[in-house]
Amino acid sequence: MNYENVVTSQRVLMEGIQNMLFVIKVDSNFTYEFLNRAAMEGTGLNQDVLGKPIDEVYPDAPATFLYEQYRKAVSSRKVTTYEDSYMSPKGFLSFSETTLTPLFDNKENCTHIVAVVKDITNEKWAESEIKKSKDILLENKQKYQSLYDYNLDAIITIDLNGNITATNLAAESISQFSSAEVTGTSFKSYVIPEHIELVNERFQLAAGGTSQQLRMAITNKSGNKMNIIAKFTPIITNNKVTGIYGIYKDITEQENTLRQLKESEELFRIIAENASDLITLLDKRGQIIYVSPSYKDILGFDNEEYENKHFLHNVYKDDQEMINDGISTAVKDRKPCKLKFRQLNNAGDWIWSELTGTPVYDELNNFNHMVVLTRDITFQKEYEARLRYVAMHDALTGLPNRRFFNEQITKAVDSFNDKKDGLAVLMIDIDYFKTINDTFGHDIGDLVIEEFGKRISGCIRDDDMAARLGGDEFVILLHGVGAKVNATSIAEKVFTCMRDVWNFGGTALEVTTSIGIAVAPLEGTTELQLLKNADLALYEAKESGRNKYKIKG
Missing domain, CATH: 3.30.450.20 (PAS domain)
Incomplete structure (x- = not known):
């Protein structure tokens, strides 16, 4: 050859x-x-x-x-x-x-x-996605554990054989047994004998996949009988029931009080005068004919300031139609209604409340009056708001997280495509952050991340948003960007903020950043394209030596 x-x-x-x-x-x-x-x-x-x-x-x-x-x-x-x-x-x-x-x-x-x-692009992206999934799984697990451990209701976890596998702090408080003392024992051993048959029946239904609620009694460590409302909720994994959550609320004191009140000829008035909730009687026209003394304690108004007024007189304007419709439907359907609304207290604050309205009919089945029980749910609303805040914000910096940012950029792109009022994204990361972590340790690294978030937050306008996507990745969403120079001016402000001294307990650092800027085109703007352009611009900024910004769009 x-x-x-x-x-x-x-x-x-x-x-x-x-x-x-x-x-x-x-x-x-x-x-x-x-x-x-x-x-x-x-x-x-x-x-x-x-x-x-x-x-x-x-x-x-x-x-x-x-x-x-x-x-x-x-x-x-x-x-x-x-x-x-x-x-x-x-x-x-x-x-x-x-x-x-x-x-x-x-x-x-x-x-x-x-x-x-x-x-090896596919392998790299797969590795990245696996890591992100693990991080999210760990975060969700920690959130669940916190919700479980510190829930005000007593919660025990039970296997399908009826043995206790875990309890929370509230369960220990009610039963007086520590988690270690009851783990591995049958939860039925704490149920009073006369309720065993009912408990067995409801537990088996829950094991079949249907939540159950019942009243029962248990014996605590001191040998005292505790009346509780119990809910058995199936734990379902991969479409299979693997265990049961037992959720308990101690009603011993309430039941004892109710039993005593039932012996009184003045049942309704005694309940009303000692209730912590608001009790209101409404006539057919919605006029208040009676309010309980608890109005003074909860809302700060005397009884006379409510009687003979319409129930909606101190209800938040935007909630009035909903309340009126709910009560009308309850009367029509002859069923109680449950509604959440805002009402005014004596301090001039609008407080969140939840009412249960029960229509009462006379012997001829004609609607007579409405009994309304109302309770203050301000703390519940604050707790719900806190849960949403935790789900939408980064724990270290307090900035919006990737989930929140994704929601906001979708809204921003929709608004931009409608108004054409300018939109830009700044993709930002910390130069050589891994070196900082490896050299000074993760504690200093966390302080750098936290301080970095504070500094970029101080560089933006009130209508803009800074978020942490994870690691040392941050992003700024700019609204109403009329020209590229407006976006680059924000980038310049970020660089200026980074030049200030970085000192953590005697450890002085020089921290720089690279920025990729994407400005939305007038036509065909999508979240994906905007983020892709910002990523490409960031890559170019880093490749060109870092501590710079590049712009696309």
């Missing part, structure tokens, strides 16, 4: 390799001698690069990196492998694993390097 045929065979073989393949001639500049079809398709290069040195094909930063890798392979005289990232011809960030194999002539001089580049 002559030399020409050998060369042809080698080229055919190399062209058939699916991975990107480059043959680099080892000379003073490392010049391209061959690249296969996969290499041209993957990088956008073509035959024009043959005979050219690396620094004529790539910009300074990538070229310097490649020179370093090739020189390492030549000097070590061994096969070397490294990972890299690059922009594909389609404009996507891709990741690769490159194997450099040095070739030697009969004098043991390295004459060529064969570079085989394997695309």
Whole structure:
């Protein structure tokens, strides 16, 4: 076989390799001698690069990196492998694993390097998604554990054999048993004998997948009988019941009080005068004919200030129609109604309340009056708001998290496409944050993250939003950006804020940042395109030396 045929065979073989393949001639500049079809398709290069040195094909930063890798392979005289990232011809960030194999002539001089580049983009994204999923799972687990442990209702976890596997603090308080004392024992052993049959029946129904609620009694550690309302809720995993939550509320005191009140001829009035909730009687027209003394304690108004007035007179304006409709429906359907609304107290505050309205009919089944029980749910509303805040904000910085940001950018893009009033995204991360963590430890790293969030928050306008996406990734959403200069001015303010001294307990740091700016085009703006452009701009800022910003759009 002559030399020409050998060369042809080698080229055919190399062209058939699916991975990107480059043959680099080892000379003073490392010049391209061959690249296969996969290499041209993957990088956008073509035959024009043959005979050219690396620094004529790539910009300074990538070229310097490649020179370093090739020189390492030549000097070590061994096969070397490294990972890299690059922009594909389609404009996507891709990741690769490159194997450099040095070739030697009969004098043991390295004459060529064969570079085989394997695309590992999918593997990298998969690793990233797995890590994010694990982080979210851990965060949700911690939130659930906190909700379980500190719930005001007593909660015990029971396996399908009826044995207790865990209890919360409220359960320990009611039963007087520690979690260690009851774990592994049958929960039925604490139920009074006359309720065992009912408890068995309801527990089996819950084990079949249906929540159950019942009144029962247990014996605490001191031997005292405790009256409780119990709810058995199935724990369902992969569509299979794997256990039961027992949720208990101690009603011993309430039942004792009710039993005593039932013995009184003045039942209704005694209940009303001693109730902590608001009790109101309404006539057919919605006029108040009676209010309980608890109105004074809860709302600060005397009884006389309510009687003979319409029930809606101190209800928040936006809630009045809902209350009126709810009560009318209750009367029509002959069923109680439950409604949440805001009403005014004597201090001039609107407090959240929940009412249960029960229509009462006379002996001819004509509607007579409405009994309304109302309780203050301000703390419940605050707790719900707190839960939403925790779900939507980063625990370390207090900034909105990725979930909240995704909601807001969707709204912002919809508004922009409607009004065309300008929109921009600044994608930001901390330069060399990993080095800070590795050098000074994670405690200092957390302080840097926290301080970084404070500083960028101080650089934005009232209508804008800064968020932490995770790690050292932050983002700023700018509304009403009339021109690119408005977005870049925010970036300049961020750089200015970073120049102030960073000092943590005697540890002085110099912290810089890189920023990618994406300004929304007038037509066809989507969240995906905006974020993609910001990511690309950030990549360019980092590749150009960091502590800079780049802009797209």
